[in-house]
Amino acid sequence: MTTTRRPSADDPRVMLDQELGVFEPVPPYPPRTEREAEFYTLGDGEMFINMGPQHPSTHGVLRVVLKIDGENVVDLDPVLGYLHRGVEKLCENADYHQCISQVDPLEYVSSLFNEWGAVLSFEKLLDVQVPRRAEYIRVLSAELNRVASHALFMGWMALDLGGLTPILWSFIERDEIVEMLASLTGQRMLFNYFRIGGVNGDLNHDFMSRLGNWMSRATEQIEANTGLLNENEIFVRRMRGLGTIDTPTALRMCFTGPNLRATGVPFDIRRAHPYSVYPELDFDIPTRDEGDCLARYLLRVDEVKQSLRIIDQCLHQMPDGPIMAKLPRLLRPRPGRAYSAVEGPRGQYATYVMSDGTDQPYRMRIHDPSFIHLQSVGLLMEGNLIADTMAIMASLDPIMGGVDK
Amino acid sequence: MDRRFKARLDARFGEVLRGPIRQRHDETEMRIGPGDVVPVMTALHDDPAFRFEFLADLCGVDTGDVMQAVYHLWSDVTPDWLRIIVDGLSRDDPRVPSLTFLWKGAEWMEREAYDMFGIIFEGNRDLRRIYMPPDYTSFPLRKDFHLPDDAARSPGGGVRHMEQAHLPTDTPAAAIRRTPASRQLPSR
Numbered sequence: 001m002t003t004t005r006r007p008s009a010d011d012p013r014v015m016l017d018q019e020l021g022v023f024e025p026v027p028p029y030p031p032r033t034e035r036e037a038e039f040y041t042l043g044d045g046e047m048f049i050n051m052g053p054q055h056p057s058t059h060g061v062l063r064v065v066l067k068i069d070g071e072n073v074v075d076l077d078p079v080l081g082y083l084h085r086g087v088e089k090l091c092e093n094a095d096y097h098q099c100i101s102q103v104d105p106l107e108y109v110s111s112l113f114n115e116w117g118a119v120l121s122f123e124k125l126l127d128v129q130v131p132r133r134a135e136y137i138r139v140l141s142a143e144l145n146r147v148a149s150h151a152l153f154m155g156w157m158a159l160d161l162g163g164l165t166p167i168l169w170s171f172i173e174r175d176e177i178v179e180m181l182a183s184l185t186g187q188r189m190l191f192n193y194f195r196i197g198g199v200n201g202d203l204n205h206d207f208m209s210r211l212g213n214w215m216s217r218a219t220e221q222i223e224a225n226t227g228l229l230n231e232n233e234i235f236v237r238r239m240r241g242l243g244t245i246d247t248p249t250a251l252r253m254c255f256t257g258p259n260l261r262a263t264g265v266p267f268d269i270r271r272a273h274p275y276s277v278y279p280e281l282d283f284d285i286p287t288r289d290e291g292d293c294l295a296r297y298l299l300r301v302d303e304v305k306q307s308l309r310i311i312d313q314c315l316h317q318m319p320d321g322p323i324m325a326k327l328p329r330l331l332r333p334r335p336g337r338a339y340s341a342v343e344g345p346r347g348q349y350a351t352y353v354m355s356d357g358t359d360q361p362y363r364m365r366i367h368d369p370s371f372i373h374l375q376s377v378g379l380l381m382e383g384n385l386i387a388d389t390m391a392i393m394a395s396l397d398p399i400m401g402g403v404d405k
Numbered sequence: 406m407d408r409r410f411k412a413r414l415d416a417r418f419g420e421v422l423r424g425p426i427r428q429r430h431d432e433t434e435m436r437i438g439p440g441d442v443v444p445v446m447t448a449l450h451d452d453p454a455f456r457f458e459f460l461a462d463l464c465g466v467d468t469g470d471v472m473q474a475v476y477h478l479w480s481d482v483t484p485d486w487l488r489i490i491v492d493g494l495s496r497d498d499p500r501v502p503s504l505t506f507l508w509k510g511a512e513w514m515e516r517e518a519y520d521m522f523g524i525i526f527e528g529n530r531d532l533r534r535i536y537m538p539p540d541y542t543s544f545p546l547r548k549d550f551h552l553p554d555d556a557a558r559s560p561g562g563g564v565r566h567m568e569q570a571h572l573p574t575d576t577p578a579a580a581i582r583r584t585p586a587s588r589q590l591p592s593r
Contacts, residue, residue: 029539029540033530033532033533034530035531036531080535081534081537081538088546089545089550092546252507252508252510253510254459254508254514255510267459272479272481273479273484336429337432338430339432339461341461341486350461350477352475352477365462367461367462372510372513372514375512375513376510
């Protein structure tokens with residue numbers, strides 16, 4: 001009598017038979033569009049290589065099909081959707097308060113900006129006047145979040161170029177800030193802190209003492225961290241002139257935020273279309289003219305310094321008063337449409353919301369800067385080496401949670 | 406609200422407007438038909454009096470009766486956001502000209518609107534699905550696509566939720582979430 005033995009899970013032959021997890025770069029169906037036909041036609045000496053979806057330097061789950069000639073990238077085709085959760089649909093089936101927690105995990109390193117965009121548009125629909133103290137707390141916490149996000153960017157950028165040390169250094173800063181924000185909001189990453197008409201909790205002692213502690217050494221700490229990269233000749237020579245984009249092209253590609261300002265356009269929503277209390281605060285909009293990876297990196301360093309200025313002013317000008325507007329629990333805005341945008345660490349976070357008079361948004365559109373910037377990687381890549389793909393992608397700083405919504 | 410900007414828009418685009426220009430908070434809203442998208446957008450982008458060089462957002466909207474393509478533009482000539490609603494696209498075959506000739510960056514936003522609503526942007530070189538898998542046939546953000554946790558339309562009620570409404574025409578009209586007439590905005 002023979003018994004059929006099931007192969008054990010750690011039998012290596014099991015893995016050999018399975019084709020799961022193998023991604024063919026060329027799709028198994030005929031091309032559907034002009035661009036797809038052009039991309040999936042190989043020229044002389046060209047080949048495809050598949051990068052991702054579980055590649056350590058894609059900042060999430062992104063698959064990129066590279067068309068290469070030798071070691072030069074001729075063209076690339078990003079394949080999205082591995083992280084798609086359908087947040088817009090979920091928001092349309094949730095009420096206005098629940099939407100805030102739904103948009104939180106979009107750009108998970110700068111959640112407060114996601115919340116801010118949504119909350120701002122709901123407040124426009126409802127004609128709510130937010131108390132001034134709440135506005136200042138929002139600016140304060142959001143600028144802290146911007147510093148945390150940029151600190152992470154600097155580490156990631158170096159990591160994608162092969163340097164391991166800077167990310168360890170930048171995580172010191174980031175960890176300090178997220179712990180600080182955790183004592184304010186209760187969460188380290190997905191804060192769920194902003195509310196329609198205000199914020200969830202007032203400043204507390206733990207937060208203020210941590211903030212004071214950090215502010216007293218933040219400037220020199222950041223100088224020390226950036227000195228590691230700014231004065232590193234390997235880093236600077238690798239970054240300079242890499243992935244250059246000029247101003248008209250950047251505008252045509254709908255760039256916003258630091259990536260647009262690195263081409264010399266002083267466009268910042270905080271000044272171009274002011275919201276909250278930014279008109280009362282004094283800060284500069286740093287710009288650079290080169291438009292290459294180094295400019296995008298240095299611009300973010302400058303932005304961190306401006307954020308520290310804003311935090312300092314917020315602490316000095318913080319008014320007393322309530323932190324929430326008086327609102328009913330059940331919100332039923334008048335039918336109408338509202339659009340609002342905030343300047344996040346990556347660019348313009350915008351929310352377009354339509355109300356039909358019920359307690360759920362009829363349509364909620366979330367515009368994410370990472371999505372817009374990622375589509376230019378192909379444009380910036382032409383003629384560069386494979387290893388530079390990730391460097392250029394890192395300099396644009398996309399977060400896949402936001403790209404895939 | 407920028408009243409003078411409204412007057413200028415009225416003077417320039419008065420004959421192609423569908424309905425009056427609305428203003429609320431810091432937004433100016435105008436409605437045009439799909440045939441006027443290219444001339445209106447080109448004029449707004451190229452005219453030195455408007456200089457709308459910055460496409461802030463592009464998205465699709467399903468009102469239940471018609472489809473709309475909604476554009477948000479920014480310019481330094483006005484403190485308002487300009488919202489352009491391309492109204493009256495049929496739900497069976499929504500078509501609107503692509504804006505990729507002005508903003509190459511609109512390409513992925515149009516792909517997203519196609520993926521989620523099935524709006525066909527004529528002239529977009531790469532109009533394929535972007536989030537959903539290529540063999541997917543539904544359009545998830547349409548109002549006749551219901552989520553599985555919608556209790557009234559659960560699988561227990563005989564509704565298959567993962568793939569529904571393969572063609573926009575086989576939708577039961579009653580399934581669309583409708584606004585009560587008492588609450589309805591005149592524009593919708």
